Amino acid sequence: MADIAPRYLDAGETALVVEFGTTVDPQINDRVLALDAAFTALKLEGVRETVPTYRSLMIHYDPLVIDRAAVIAAVESLEATPVTSSAPKSHWLIPCCYAHEYAEDLTHIAEMTKLSEERVVELHTGARYRVYMYGFAPGFCYLGGVPKELIVSRRETPRPPHPTNVVLLGGGLTLITTFSMPTGWWLIGRSPERMFSLKRENNFFVGVGDTLQFVPVDAATFATLDARAEAGEVVSRKAAT
Amino acid sequence: MRAALRILSAGPGVTTQDRGRNGYLRFGASEAGPMDRLAHRLANRAVGSPMDSPALEVSNGGVEVAVEGAPASVALSGGAFNIALDGRPLPPACVVTLEPGMRLSVRAGATGSWCYVAPAGQIEVAPMLGSISTHTRTALGGIGGRPLMAGDVLPLSGARSGLGGPFEIVSPTLQRYDGGIRVILGPQDDFFAPDQIDAFLHGPWVVSGRSDRMAYQLEGPKLTHCKGFNIVSDGIAMGAIQVPGVGQPVVLMADRQPTGGYPKIATVIGVDLGRLAQMRPGDTLHFEKVSVAQAVEARRQEARLLTEPVVLTPLVRTELSSEFLLGLNLVDGVTAAEHPHS
Incomplete structure (x- = not known):
């Protein structure tokens, strides 16, 4: 797997997709993140920004400053050298409230998985998730590493906009949202955390490739943390990795 | 103040x-x-x-x-x-x-x-x-x-x-190019058989009323995929043309999401994004396939033109009424350039 050369796909004349695979796979994602870190460190003039996803790295560039061949040559020079571990990743403990008023689909998830609601929460909080990518909206996190028992299909039809900062489950993923929007996933809980806030200097505190775990909090704790997060504080804790 | x-x-x-x-x-x-x-x-x-x-x-x-x-x-x-x-x-x-x-x-x-x-x-x-x-x-x-x-x-x-x-x-x-909207195929053109690529380029496509800063939806021949229409999400450049299951293309514009999960058959080249953006619901278009090198050349030419001084021509005549102009018999001189005497 690690030896397969990436494919180079043009997304117009100003973006190049370096594709390592077509599936969701931690090893593929590792290669994406390693290339992202190494390529970014080159600080090539004309490279506008890079976007890591599950399986590919999109490189946005100005072709009047750096041409396609030079972008590919830079990627190939990095791929030819053994992958050194990328920037150290952090592990985050994210508070999440599973009380019914914040977890409207918990009962349904329990029915689908034939588990008790307590067991669903225990499994959801027991797992260590990897941040595969952001997408959809600022701070919207795609997390992989959902326990097998909690793999359920998504809704057949999307539901109307959900509240802000809810935690979703479905299709083998769990997700932390920021904005209110319609969704095809199930609402398993709500976090007081803001994965994106303009009130903080670090608008986004979790990096792609970081790991995180949910810590259950009761409704009263949720209310306290929610007020602090709203005021611009990060209420999650960074744990030893 | x-x-x-x-x-x-x-x-x-x-x-x-x-x-x-x-x-x-x-x-x-x-x-x-x-x-x-x-x-x-x-x-x-x-x-x-x-x-x-x-x-x-x-x-x-x-x-x-x-x-x-x-x-x-x-x-x-x-x-x-x-x-x-x-x-x-x-x-x-x-x-x-x-x-x-x-x-x-x-x-x-x-x-x-x-x-x-x-x-x-x-x-x-x-x-x-x-x-x-x-x-x-x-x-x-x-x-x-x-x-x-x-x-x-x-x-x-x-x-x-x-x-x-x-x-x-x-x-x-x-003065902009007035041919089709130029595209570079990919990044997922391999999800479409050659006849579907041809159908995509040829269109004709009508800009749908459901178009905004996020995306321009196009209506025309139904395109079919040869490898399904779900991909694991990857990055989206401005001008990327997604083809969801219904087979009608969606051109992703300035307010697009940064990533997405439908195959992207082609990407509109930079200098034609503005031309496409200026189209209205009901307008028709077709696409023209170009290479990355051609797209870069068009971009270089546009960048060069943009560095030339902007000429500002005083608008004196618009202060004069058309009756006044007719009275001065200046109109003959103006229209002569547009309609040469036969």
């Missing part, structure tokens, strides 16, 4: 736009920025501002603006909008100097979807994630991330009014 732009009335879709956000796609934040970058840049250049300075983007809903506190020149460029200063018609690409009390109106015209109003001076609104570009879906940029409304006041720093005018903007960039 400091100059400011006041919005007297605004249809939907009047926003502030600069170069767009940079560096936050990886966190899920959209780029935003102007729908027609060339027109945005030309307007800024015409008033001597850096090319990617903040400007108003006006949709076909139109806008009326005035200055307060001090005079300021503004440039307009974009589609063939109906521009008027205190009721006096002006060409779609022009420079005028607004004195307090004057009313500049920008209304939908014969063609086009977006018009830029660039003041001589800096629009002072607080950047969000490094940009004042408005992305209404995620409430970023401009004033509270929302479209501008009547009563909004945008402070201008370093406002200049020495340009005088009115002038018509004369620029070679206003």
